[in-house]
Amino acid sequence: MVASERVTLVEVGPRDGFQPIGPHIPTETKIAYIQRLFEAGVRRMEVTAFVSERAVPQLADAAEVLAAAQALPGLEPQVLVPNQRYCEKALEAGARFVAFVLSVSEKHNMNNVRRTPQDSVEEYRGLVGVLPEGIRLRINVATAFDCPFDGAVDPKAVIAMLDQVVPICPGAEISLCDTTGRTTPAQVGALFTEAIGRFPGVKNWVFHGHDTYGLGVANVLAAHGAGARIFDSSFAGLGGCPFAPGATGNVATEDVVWTFERMGISTGIDLERLLDAAEQALTIPGASAGGRVRNAMHSRRCAQELA
Amino acid sequence: MVASERVTLVEVGPRDGFQPIGPHIPTETKIAYIQRLFEAGVRRMEVTAFVSERAVPQLADAAEVLAAAQALPGLEPQVLVPNQRYCEKALEAGARFVAFVLSVSEKHNMNNVRRTPQDSVEEYRGLVGVLPEGIRLRINVATAFDCPFDGAVDPKAVIAMLDQVVPICPGAEISLCDTTGRTTPAQVGALFTEAIGRFPGVKNWVFHGHDTYGLGVANVLAAHGAGARIFDSSFAGLGGCPFAPGATGNVATEDVVWTFERMGISTGIDLERLLDAAEQALTIPGASAGGRVRNAMHSRRCAQELA
Numbered sequence: 001m002v003a004s005e006r007v008t009l010v011e012v013g014p015r016d017g018f019q020p021i022g023p024h025i026p027t028e029t030k031i032a033y034i035q036r037l038f039e040a041g042v043r044r045m046e047v048t049a050f051v052s053e054r055a056v057p058q059l060a061d062a063a064e065v066l067a068a069a070q071a072l073p074g075l076e077p078q079v080l081v082p083n084q085r086y087c088e089k090a091l092e093a094g095a096r097f098v099a100f101v102l103s104v105s106e107k108h109n110m111n112n113v114r115r116t117p118q119d120s121v122e123e124y125r126g127l128v129g130v131l132p133e134g135i136r137l138r139i140n141v142a143t144a145f146d147c148p149f150d151g152a153v154d155p156k157a158v159i160a161m162l163d164q165v166v167p168i169c170p171g172a173e174i175s176l177c178d179t180t181g182r183t184t185p186a187q188v189g190a191l192f193t194e195a196i197g198r199f200p201g202v203k204n205w206v207f208h209g210h211d212t213y214g215l216g217v218a219n220v221l222a223a224h225g226a227g228a229r230i231f232d233s234s235f236a237g238l239g240g241c242p243f244a245p246g247a248t249g250n251v252a253t254e255d256v257v258w259t260f261e262r263m264g265i266s267t268g269i270d271l272e273r274l275l276d277a278a279e280q281a282l283t284i285p286g287a288s289a290g291g292r293v294r295n296a297m298h299s300r301r302c303a304q305e306l307a
Numbered sequence: 308m309v310a311s312e313r314v315t316l317v318e319v320g321p322r323d324g325f326q327p328i329g330p331h332i333p334t335e336t337k338i339a340y341i342q343r344l345f346e347a348g349v350r351r352m353e354v355t356a357f358v359s360e361r362a363v364p365q366l367a368d369a370a371e372v373l374a375a376a377q378a379l380p381g382l383e384p385q386v387l388v389p390n391q392r393y394c395e396k397a398l399e400a401g402a403r404f405v406a407f408v409l410s411v412s413e414k415h416n417m418n419n420v421r422r423t424p425q426d427s428v429e430e431y432r433g434l435v436g437v438l439p440e441g442i443r444l445r446i447n448v449a450t451a452f453d454c455p456f457d458g459a460v461d462p463k464a465v466i467a468m469l470d471q472v473v474p475i476c477p478g479a480e481i482s483l484c485d486t487t488g489r490t491t492p493a494q495v496g497a498l499f500t501e502a503i504g505r506f507p508g509v510k511n512w513v514f515h516g517h518d519t520y521g522l523g524v525a526n527v528l529a530a531h532g533a534g535a536r537i538f539d540s541s542f543a544g545l546g547g548c549p550f551a552p553g554a555t556g557n558v559a560t561e562d563v564v565w566t567f568e569r570m571g572i573s574t575g576i577d578l579e580r581l582l583d584a585a586e587q588a589l590t591i592p593g594a595s596a597g598g599r600v601r602n603a604m605h606s607r608r609c610a611q612e613l614a
Contacts (some may be wrong), residue, residue: 214599218525292521
């Protein structure tokens with residue numbers, strides 16, 4: 001293991017994690033978590049989404065949250081947008097990094113953004129056409145492995161989708177998302193290997209996974225083995241998918257940090273500070289936490305305090 | 308993936324899982340779980356241990372439990388023994404498969420079986436010398452990666468230990484155990500690759516892991532990738548280590564079954580029946596459950612019932 005090896009974690013708790021929580025989280029609480037995560041060393045974060053307030057009332061305070069995140073020196077906050085209209089709102093609010101979401105699976109795309117995948121591709125084309133210079137861009141390719149409605153997704157369909165979207169903006173970061181947590185390391189490794197080989201011009205590949213079936217970290221490592229160096233994760237394992245019954249949260253940031261650091265791969269994140277934020281997150285009304293390291297280290301930290 | 312590929316899971320819940328539970332589990336309850344696991348397709352199981360009743364009162368009914376397990380046609384029950392004296396007790400009770408445990412780490416071996424690793428090696432030599440023909444044998448090499456007292460264990464020390472014990476009984480099955488759950492897939496893969504390469508005469512290599520830090524399944528897959536085809540796991544993720552504060556259970560059998568089957572690798576185990584047993588296990592007073600698939604499938608199964 002090369003000592004200088006490092007990976008980048010994108011903390012998606014404030015968006016993916018907070019989004020499914022029913023009771024409104026006060027805006028200042030959200031901002032306080034973003035601040036704490038930043039102080040733990042997080043330098044990339046999906047801080048909110050610009051989406052329909054009716055569909056996702058929890059994120060109605062997107063502009064205010066984004067402004068607070070932009071004020072943290074060195075933090076690169078990204079915001080999720082489902083279409084060109086909300087992308088414009090995000091830009092008006094000062095966003096400098098937008099993440100456009102579309103799904104390979106038609107049924108999931110219809111449920112998630114109310115249009116066909118093909119319409120989302122055209123939406124993306126339009127969005128790229130009017131994006132001001134200097135704004136960073138990511139595509140979140142949802143259901144890249146498995147769909148809550150249709151089950152396994154054919155890797156050929158994912159590649160066909162990439163064949164369409166990559167040329168539209170070759171500099172965009174691309175996140176292949178395991179929306180349901182039902183994919184396996186073998187599938188993750190195979191798809192990343194194929195995609196990275198096929199699109200050598202894409203510099204930033206991301207894996208976004210859930211831990212619903214206990215494969216969160218294993219899938220992260222499979223993506224890493226195939227060449228991905230950026231990983232989405234959520235502190236305290238917050239998150240979930242509104243369309244996947246039983247789906248639990250994103251892979252926990254603390255589990256990913258613990259694993260990479262244990263393997264000699266730097267994440268730049270201070271695990272102790274991160275754990276403080278994760279334990280605090282359990283107090284958010286309506287939050288449902290996951291991950292394993294938090295519990296393991298909690299007992300250990302209590303034992304140290306008693307010793 | 309070859310369709311006919313398969314792996315063997317050794318269900319260790321009745322031993323490793325029940326052992327740390329304080330309130331006594333009635334013997335007939337233990338036997339009922341063994342029966343249910345057998346009916347789910349489990350064909351290898353560590354059903355109990357012959358150890359000091361004072362040290363592990365929960366397993367004082369070892370002879371009765373073993374007798375019931377032996378009566379199940381096609382089940383191959385193994386029992387853990389810490390030394391020659393208890394091996395004899397196990398054989399008197401009818402055991403046909405004994406698992407001898409010793410640790411690479413001196414401190415863990417002293418705590419676990421009250422002798423130095425070198426004394427355990429000699430104990431093992433004596434045990435093998437008097438073992439009747441036809442009795443199957445396994446060595447559980449504890450702290451093969453990490454020690455709760457001393458941290459990371461040097462792989463060279465594990466190989467040196469194997470250099471001593473393998474020639475004593477080359478036909479014995481060998482289980483390399485991650486006692487703390489703190490090892491990583493990289494370490495697991497490296498050690499199995501080295502050990503399997505060095506001892507081609509050993510036919511059965513086992514990985515025994517815990518899920519304390521969320522790496523249970525990832526480590527299983529790393530061992531599989533390096534050539535291991537037998538895996539210890541515990542239904543409902545029951546288990547723990549009395550000497551590792553915060554250590555949670557063994558990797559959950561249902562997580563391992565789900566993963567392998569999803570990868571097209573047969574385990575011979577019926578997941579639905581296994582989940583029934585695992586959910587029932589939550590009702591055992593004092594039990595602390597782990598794993599992820601149980602929760603994920605529980606919600607899914609409830610949703611199906613409501614639909």
